[in-house]
Amino acid sequence: MELTFEINERVIGGVPVVAVAGEIDVATAPTLAEHLGVHEAGGANVVVVDLLGVSFLDSTALGVLVGSFKRLRDSGGTLKLVIAEPRILKVFEITDLVRVFPIFATVDEALAG
Amino acid sequence: MELTFEINERVIGGVPVVAVAGEIDVATAPTLAEHLGVHEAGGANVVVVDLLGVSFLDSTALGVLVGSFKRLRDSGGTLKLVIAEPRILKVFEITDLVRVFPIFATVDEALAG
C-alpha cells in the first residue's frame, strides 16, 4: 500500500541528507519537522531534503519545509530540495515556492550546487 | 493504483491461457466470465487461467471459475489454475476449492500437467 512513510538519514561530506519516502501530510509532516529540527539545533549549515521517494505532499509539508528553510537561512545556511517527479514539482510551482527553495534533480547535484 | 484490472490472452500449443491481473470482484468478475465463455463456446477442451498477477479475489471470482470449470468438465475438459501467491491460495483453501481445481505454480507446469 502507498500508506507508508519513511525517513532515512545519511551524512555526505558533512552535509545531512534527509531522504523522505511516501506521503507527507498532516499526519506525517510532524515527523519530518522533528528530523529537520535536530539538524537545526545541531548547528547544521546546509541540509538536503531528498524528496525523490515522495508520492504525495500537501501544504502541511510545504509549511514544514518553509519553516526549516527560513531558520537555516537566518543562521546563514540553506535547505536544498531534491525533486525529480513533475507531479511533486507542480506543487512547488503552483505555490511559487520554486522561487524560494534551491531545487535539484539529484542528490549529487544538490551537494555540488 | 491497485484499481486496475486486465485480461491478456495467449494460445500455447492450442491451449488458451487467460492471464488475469489486478482485483477480481463483483465489478470485474463479469469480464472474466465473458472471456471464459468465449472459450467454452468455441469448444475449448482445456483452459488455463493464470492468476499470478491477481492481487485480490473474492467469492464472485470463485463463482465464475467454478461455473466455467463445471461446464468444461461436463464436456470432457477441464480448467486449470496457476497460483503462486500464498494469499490467493488461501482463498481456495478456506473454501476447499483446492480439492476441485487442478492448481499449478507456473503456466508451464499447468500446460504440462
Added chain:
Amino acid sequence: MSDTVTLSLPVRSELLVLARITAATMASRADFDIEEIEDLRLAVDELCLSVVWGAKSGTVRLEFSVDEATIAITCELDGSGEPDDVVGPGEPDDLSMRLIEALVDEHGRESSDSRRRAWLSKRRSRVEH
C-alpha cells in the same frame, strides 16, 4: 483510542472497492499486520456481498470502528424506499459465509423483509508496542 468512520455508497459494483480500501486503511492504522489486513479486505467485501445480494438499488451503509486492538465493521442495506429492491431476506452465498467464518473472530447477521444488516469483528494479534 476509539475511532468510528462511516461510509455510504449506492449499490454499484464499482464502488465496493471503497469498502475494502477503508477497512484496509483503518486496520493498517490500527497496527494490524499485512496478513490480517488482507483478511479484513476480503471479509468486508464478502460482508457487503452477503448484505447487498440481489439488490438493484439502495444505499449501502458501512460503519468501521477501531477500539484498542479490535476492528468492528457493520454493513447495512437501506432499500431507498422501494421495498422490492430488497428481494426477501438475503441468501448469502455459501462461499461468502465460509470465507467470513474463517477470516474474522466474530460475525453475525439479521435480516427482515425490509432490512439487511451484518457485522464482523477481528482482533489483531500483534501486541501494543
Added chain:
Amino acid sequence: MSDTVTLSLPVRSELLVLARITAATMASRADFDIEEIEDLRLAVDELCLSVVWGAKSGTVRLEFSVDEATIAITCELDGSGEPDDVVGPGEPDDLSMRLIEALVDEHGRESSDSRRRAWLSKRRSRVEH
C-alpha cells in the same frame, strides 16, 4: 449516472488519507486521467485541512458526487456539540487556498462560529468514449 458517496471521519490526522483515497477512487471510476486524479487527491486534502484547521475534535463529513464528467466534493465540520472545538471561522492557510484555486474548476466556502463548510468541483478533460 449520478453517484453520491459520503464519508464521516473523526478529526484525526491519520484518517485524512481516507478522504484522498475515496476521491481518487471515485475519480478513477469516473474516467478522470492520472494527472486529474492527482489534482483531486491534493485538492480534497487541502479542502479538509482548510475546514478542520485548528479543531481538536468533532466529525468531518465529506460528500463525493459524480455526475457526468464532473466530480463535486463538500467537506463539513460538525463540532460534536462542544462549541469551543471550532475556534472561530477557519483561517485557511494561504498555501491551501492557492493549491485549491489552481487544482479545481470551482470552489467555495462558508463559515460561521459554529459551522465550517467548503466545496469544490472539477470536470474531467477526457471526453466520453
